[in-house]
Amino acid sequence: MNIERYLTDHRQGTPRQILRLLRQGRVTVNDAAVDSPLTDVVKADQVRVDGMAVTGRQPQYLIFNKPIGFQLSMDPTSAHSLGSLLNTLDQVRPLKALADLPKEATGLALASDDDHFLTDVAAQKWVSTLRLPLAGVVTELPTLAADLTFSAVKLVPDTLHQTTTATVQTRDLNAAVPTLLALKAINGPVSRVALGPMALPVDLSVASYRGLFPTEIDDLNGPLESSTDSQTETPSKLG
Numbered sequence: 155m156n157i158e159r160y161l162t163d164h165r166q167g168t169p170r171q172i173l174r175l176l177r178q179g180r181v182t183v184n185d186a187a188v189d190s191p192l193t194d195v196v197k198a199d200q201v202r203v204d205g206m207a208v209t210g211r212q213p214q215y216l217i218f219n220k221p222i223g224f225q226l227s228m229d230p231t232s233a234h235s236l237g238s239l240l241n242t243l244d245q246v247r248p249l250k251a252l253a254d255l256p257k258e259a260t261g262l263a264l265a266s267d268d269d270h271f272l273t274d275v276a277a278q279k280w281v282s283t284l285r286l287p288l289a290g291v292v293t294e295l296p297t298l299a300a301d302l303t304f305s306a307v308k309l310v311p312d313t314l315h316q317t318t319t320a321t322v323q324t325r326d327l328n329a330a331v332p333t334l335l336a337l338k339a340i341n342g343p344v345s346r347v348a349l350g351p352m353a354l355p356v357d358l359s360v361a362s363y364r365g366l367f368p369t370e371i372d373d374l375n376g377p378l379e380s381s382t383d384s385q386t387e388t389p390s391k392l393g
Contacts, residue, residue: 286340
């Protein structure tokens with residue numbers, strides 16, 4: 155059996171993840187690093203990923219709809235943390251969160267027990283799409299249009315209810331969220347509704363989470379052969 159099939163059978167990730175493991179030199183057979191998916195292995199071989207014996211335990215990849223005011227700590231005993239939202243089975247996992255969404259914002263947050271996955275996602279420098287409600291019919295926000303923190307600003311006024319939905323894109327959440335919260339017309343929370351190719355599922359209620367699908371994991375990791383342009387390309391448009 156080749157190493158690619160072996161790692162697939164032992165639930166070490168999607169086919170593209172397994173190729174990534176091999177290319178990153180994270181797979182060893184009998185303490186020797188292997189990078190070819192065609193390397194043969196037998197039952198007596200000691201196969202390890204990141205120095206850990208392959209046992210069939212699948213890494214965990216989670217997407218949360220983070221409530222406002224919640225920290226990104228995965229400690230289940232810490233109040234107002236992502237960890238406090240975990241069910242009993244997931245609490246025993248050594249999970250970490252992608253440390254990018256301020257506690258003042260709500261919406262899409264990621265967590266995993268695969269440190270390399272979180273590192274790879276962070277390296278893509280994906281654009282975050284933020285949404286916030288505004289009071290009144292707002293047709294322009296000159297302060298945001300002139301702010302290089304934001305790569306796109308879209309306003310959708312609702313004349314019937316006298317409200318406006320603003321959607322913006324940014325790569326600098328630490329600067330963007332305070333700027334948005336300081337808007338005089340803001341009338342609700344700032345919510346991240348997308349991170350690069352990953353949109354917040356419409357059926358994922360606030361304070362809940364689910365596992366990522368294999369295609370979502372691959373999309374967030376970015377291409378195997380990535381250039382500067384492909385890493386920073388904005389995958390969605392506000393139109």
